[in-house]
Amino acid sequence: MKPKSKTLPLLLMLLLVLGSSLSMLRLPASAQGTPYQTPTPNPNGEIIFKVRPGDSCTSISLLTNVSIETIKSLNGLDDTCNLLEGQDIILGRVEPVVLTQTAMPTPTIPPEMVTPSPTPSPGTATICVVLFHDLDGNGMRTEGEDYLYGGEVSVSNRSGSVSLTGTTVAGIPDEIDPRCFPDLPQDSYNVSVAIPDGFNATTTTNYALEVKAGEDATIDFGAQESAPSAGVVVPDSARRSPVLAIVGGVVLLAGLGLGFYLWRTRKI
Numbered sequence: 001m002k003p004k005s006k007t008l009p010l011l012l013m014l015l016l017v018l019g020s021s022l023s024m025l026r027l028p029a030s031a032q033g034t035p036y037q038t039p040t041p042n043p044n045g046e047i048i049f050k051v052r053p054g055d056s057c058t059s060i061s062l063l064t065n066v067s068i069e070t071i072k073s074l075n076g077l078d079d080t081c082n083l084l085e086g087q088d089i090i091l092g093r094v095e096p097v098v099l100t101q102t103a104m105p106t107p108t109i110p111p112e113m114v115t116p117s118p119t120p121s122p123g124t125a126t127i128c129v130v131l132f133h134d135l136d137g138n139g140m141r142t143e144g145e146d147y148l149y150g151g152e153v154s155v156s157n158r159s160g161s162v163s164l165t166g167t168t169v170a171g172i173p174d175e176i177d178p179r180c181f182p183d184l185p186q187d188s189y190n191v192s193v194a195i196p197d198g199f200n201a202t203t204t205t206n207y208a209l210e211v212k213a214g215e216d217a218t219i220d221f222g223a224q225e226s227a228p229s230a231g232v233v234v235p236d237s238a239r240r241s242p243v244l245a246i247v248g249g250v251v252l253l254a255g256l257g258l259g260f261y262l263w264r265t266r267k268i
Contacts, residue, residue, distance in 0.1 A: 123213020134222035150196030
């Protein structure tokens with residue numbers, strides 16, 4: 001009878017110990033349960049896994065089928081592969097999806113609904129002229145000095161495209177509008193006035209100004225009534241009777257005749 005081999009009991013014991021060790025090796029909770037669903041890449045194209053309690057590079061690799069080397073490479077981890085709870089782990093990168101906006105068709109507006117834009121017109125200016133009765137002769141229009149009629153006004157611009165004339169109006173300033181020339185283009189102008197008979201100018205009768213679009217300019221010219229002419233002084237000699245002048249002439253002629261007679265008598 002052969003002796004029993006001692007190898008078989010040792011082999012059986014080794015298998016029992018190995019089986020016990022394998023039974024104690026369990027995956028963490030993150031590697032158990034339902035199959036892992038790959039997260040949607042973020043706008044940068046990165047697939048992110050958030051570390052949960054008990055997770056390690058090994059468990060994450062078993063759960064996601066991403067190799068440990070890839071996990072370490074994408075996340076800059078060393079060989080210890082230490083992870084923190086709540087840490088975002090990159091599992092992979094894909095090309096980010098660029099969303100393009102679909103061009104919407106431009107709506108067609110019926111012609112009858114289109115309001116035409118008004119064509120801008122060039123700006124114009126207005127020049128008004130006043131001839132006032134300068135009662136005190138100070139060259140300034142003051143209260144109680146009304147407008148005078150009959151002043152002949154001339155308005156012309158530097159370029160020569162405007163040459164207008166008119167007559168000043170009479171009346172109380174607050175009750176009547178002065179003589180105005182509207183719709184004048186922006187330019188430099190010369191304005192003059194001719195003073196009516198019986199008046200003398202108390203201000204300049206010619207004025208140069210520059211007007212811009214939208215401006216209203218008023219120019220005051222003054223005139224004062226002329227003083228009555230003083231009487232001409234007639235010398236006393238001019239007031240004598242014409243008869244005396246005739247008599248004087250006769251006496252002069254007689255004297256000349258007498259002198260001529262005496263001169264002739266001496267020569268005889």
